[in-house]
Amino acid sequence: MLVIPMTINDKFNNVLDKYFYKYSWYQLAKKDYIIRTLIYAIFGAFITICFAVFNGAYGIIYKSIWYGIFAIYYIILSTQKVLLLIFYRHIYKKYNKDTIILERKKLIIYLLNGILFIPLTITLSIIISIFFTKYNPSTTSTILAIAIATYTFYKITLAIFNIRKANIIKDNILQTLRNINLVEAIISIVLLTNTLITTFGTLKGDMRIITIILGFIACISIFTLSIYMITKASKKLKNN
Numbered sequence: 001m002l003v004i005p006m007t008i009n010d011k012f013n014n015v016l017d018k019y020f021y022k023y024s025w026y027q028l029a030k031k032d033y034i035i036r037t038l039i040y041a042i043f044g045a046f047i048t049i050c051f052a053v054f055n056g057a058y059g060i061i062y063k064s065i066w067y068g069i070f071a072i073y074y075i076i077l078s079t080q081k082v083l084l085l086i087f088y089r090h091i092y093k094k095y096n097k098d099t100i101i102l103e104r105k106k107l108i109i110y111l112l113n114g115i116l117f118i119p120l121t122i123t124l125s126i127i128i129s130i131f132f133t134k135y136n137p138s139t140t141s142t143i144l145a146i147a148i149a150t151y152t153f154y155k156i157t158l159a160i161f162n163i164r165k166a167n168i169i170k171d172n173i174l175q176t177l178r179n180i181n182l183v184e185a186i187i188s189i190v191l192l193t194n195t196l197i198t199t200f201g202t203l204k205g206d207m208r209i210i211t212i213i214l215g216f217i218a219c220i221s222i223f224t225l226s227i228y229m230i231t232k233a234s235k236k237l238k239n240n
Contacts, residue, residue, distance in 0.1 A: 034173050038085040041177055045078040051151050069127055070191050077184050088173050106172040107233045113176045114229025121223045128215035145199040152188040159185040179225055186218045
């Protein structure tokens, strides 16, 4: 008789089953790939919140409104991920036997997240206009620059991975998660650019112009993504 040895993944799953199988959310996650993905995303949201607290603490210590505002942005986007899991779990438990209604509810969640990106984009564009034309963000440290660079690399990698996954599995919830991660990556690039310039140089002349242009490109990208989500969801909801 052939005995197939257990892999590390099998052993890990057995340990998880032993301690968590009694919980309904765990049983649901075992059966549904999307919920499982969203639970993993919650851990990512926890990392983002920690990073937001780090930025917020820096903003308080060095009296920098700039980093405080970005901390708030990260917390909002992390909250979106948590709410995404809560709402999807709710509609899945209620409508999992009716795929038509379930898909419609997914589209509504996709639409609402697209709408939410609009005020975030407008606020970000106003902040960039004020700070980069009238004020100079606080001088930063090398440690902060390294921390933001590491986090930005992590967010870009995660965004690329989620884009590939969402393109393979055509699901509106996964595409919503992909877009939230993409917005986080775009915002992180803006924050990193400013931090590198103020750490290793000065925000004057050409550097200020480059930062302003990059900031508005980021705003246009997020706004375009928002319009795409709203248009796509609206058309599908109308056709259904």
